[in-house]
Amino acid sequence: MEFVIITGMSGAGKSQAMKALEDMGYYCMDNLPPALLPKFAELCNQSKRNIEKVAVVVDIRGGVFFVDLFEGLEELNEQGIKYSILYLDALDQVLIKRYKELRRPHPLNPKGGILDGILEERELLKEVKNRADYIIDTSKFSIGMLKEEIYKIFLEGIELSKLTISVTSFGFKHGILLDADIVLDVRFIPNPYYIPELKDLTGEDEKVREYVFQWEQTNIFVDKLMDMLLYLIPYYIKEGKTQLIVGIGCTGGKHRSVAIADEIAIRLEEYGHRAIASHRDCKL
Numbered sequence: 359m360e361f362v363i364i365t366g367m368s369g370a371g372k373s374q375a376m377k378a379l380e381d382m383g384y385y386c387m388d389n390l391p392p393a394l395l396p397k398f399a400e401l402c403n404q405s406k407r408n409i410e411k412v413a414v415v416v417d418i419r420g421g422v423f424f425v426d427l428f429e430g431l432e433e434l435n436e437q438g439i440k441y442s443i444l445y446l447d448a449l450d451q452v453l454i455k456r457y458k459e460l461r462r463p464h465p466l467n468p469k470g471g472i473l474d475g476i477l478e479e480r481e482l483l484k485e486v487k488n489r490a491d492y493i494i495d496t497s498k499f500s501i502g503m504l505k506e507e508i509y510k511i512f513l514e515g516i517e518l519s520k521l522t523i524s525v526t527s528f529g530f531k532h533g534i535l536l537d538a539d540i541v542l543d544v545r546f547i548p549n550p551y552y553i554p555e556l557k558d559l560t561g562e563d564e565k566v567r568e569y570v571f572q573w574e575q576t577n578i579f580v581d582k583l584m585d586m587l588l589y590l591i592p593y594y595i596k597e598g599k600t601q602l603i604v605g606i607g608c609t610g611g612k613h614r615s616v617a618i619a620d621e622i623a624i625r626l627e628e629y630g631h632r633a634i635a636s637h638r639d640c641k642l
Contacts, residue, residue, distance in 0.1 A: 359403055360384075361439055362413040362512070363395070363431075365486055366446035367479060368465055369453045371496045371504050372415050375446055378508040384413040392416050395430035399439050418479055419465055427486065444511075445483075445490035447600055449497045449537060450476055488598075493520040495601035498636050507632075521595050522632045523587075523602045527561070527619040529611025529639040538605030542583065547576050550613040560640050561616025570617040580618060584625055591631060611639030 362379065364372050373388070380386045385407075390398060395414070402409045416427060434441050448456075450473065457464060457472045464475025487493065494507050511518060528535045535541060550556040550569045559566050570576055587604070594602055604622065608615040619635045626633035 359399070359409065359439065360411045361399055361402075361434070361441040362411075363441055363443045364413060364415045364446070365417055365443065365490075366483065367448060367453060367476070368418065369456045370446035370448045371494075371499070371501075372417060372446050374501050374504055375444060375494075375508055376413060376415050378505040379411075379413040379512065381505075382411075382509070382513055384411040384512075385409045387412075387414045389419050390414045390416055392427035392430045395427075396433035396437060399434060399437065399441075403439070418482060442491040443486070443489060445487050445493045447487070447493060447495045449495075449601065451537060452497045490520075492518065493600045495522045497601055498522075498524040498526070498603075498634055503634065519595060519630075519632050520600055521591065521602060522600065522634070523591070523604065523623075523626055525604045525606065525619045525623045525626070525633060525635050527606050527608070527611055527615035527635075527637045527640065529609060529615070529642070530607050531609055532611060532639045532642065535603070535605035535607065535638065538603045540603075541605040541607060544576075544579070544606060544608050544614045544618055547573055547579075547608075547614050549609065551610065556613070559613075560637075561613045561618070561620065562637075562640070566613050567617045567620075570614050571621075576618070580621055580625075583622065587622075587626065588629065611637070611642070616640050 362384065364375050366372055376386050376388060385402065387398065398414065399412070402412050431441070453476055454472050463469070464472045466478050467475030492511055494504065496504055526535055526538065547570060550566050553569065556566050556569060561567060561570065606615040606619045606622070616637050619637065623633040623635035
C-alpha cells in the first residue's frame with residue numbers, strides 16, 4: 359500500500375494537494391489526528407475495498423495530538439508500512455496575504471496577529487519539514503501549477519529537487535522586488551518600448567523576445583547568469599532552502615525582464631531544476 363502523509367504550513371495548499379491526489383485515485387482523509395495514523399493504515403490494509411493508495415492530511419489543526427506524529431510514524435515502520443511525507447510551504451508574506459484575503463484567523467493564534475501564529479507553526483513543524491520526502495513551496499504557484507507538481511511526483515515518479523526557483527520579472531519604476539533573494543538589472547539592454555510595433559506587446563510575445571535576444575550582451579548576460587545560478591543552487595539546497603526567488607528587473611517590467619525571466623526558467627528546467635517564471639508587472 360502506498361501511504362502519503364500531507365502536512366505543512368496552514369494556508370500553503372494542503373487541501374488542494376489532497377484534492378489532486380484524490381483525482382489520481384488515492385483514498386483521502388483530511389485532518390487525521392497523528393496518533394490514529396497506524397490504526398487508519400491498518401484499517402485500509404484490511405479493507406475489502408482493496409485500497410492501494412492512501413493520502414492523509416495531518417497538521418496543527420490536530421492541536422495537542424500533533425506531538426504524537428513521530429510516535430505514529432514509528433508504529434507505521436513497525437507495521438512495515440512504507441510512507442512518504444509531502445510538506446507544503448510558502449513565504450510568510452504570502453501566507454499572511456492568503457489569510458487576509460479569506461478573512462480567517464491563524465488556527466494557532468485566533469485572537470492575535472497572523473504572523474505570530476505563522477512563526478509559532480514554523481517552529482512546531484521544523485522537525486517534520488526536515489524529515490519530509492517532498493517539499494513544495496507554493497508561494498508563486500497557482501492551483502494548476504501545484505496540481506502539476508503533485509502529478510510529477512506521484513503519477514510520473516519524477517524525482518524533484520526540494521528547491522523551487524522562481525524567476526520573477528518586475529519593473530523598477532513600480533518598486534523593487536522585495537522578496538527576491540537575487541536581483542539582476544537588465545536595463546542595459548536596448549528597450550523594445552521605443553520600437554512602435556513592439557511598445558504594446560510584452561516579453562512573452564515572440565517579436566519582443568527576438569528583439570531582446572538579437573543583442574550580443576543579452577546572450578552573454580544570460581549565459582553568465584546561468585553559470586552563477588548553477589554554481590549557487592547546490593549550496594542553497596545544502597543549506598535547506600526550499601524557495602529561491604531570482605528577480606529580473608527592467609524599467610517597466612513588460613519587455614526585457616519578461617523575456618529574460620522566461621528564458622532563465624526554461625534553461626533551469628532543462629538542467630533538471632524546479633523553476634517557474636512569473637511576471638509581477640507585465641500586465642500593468
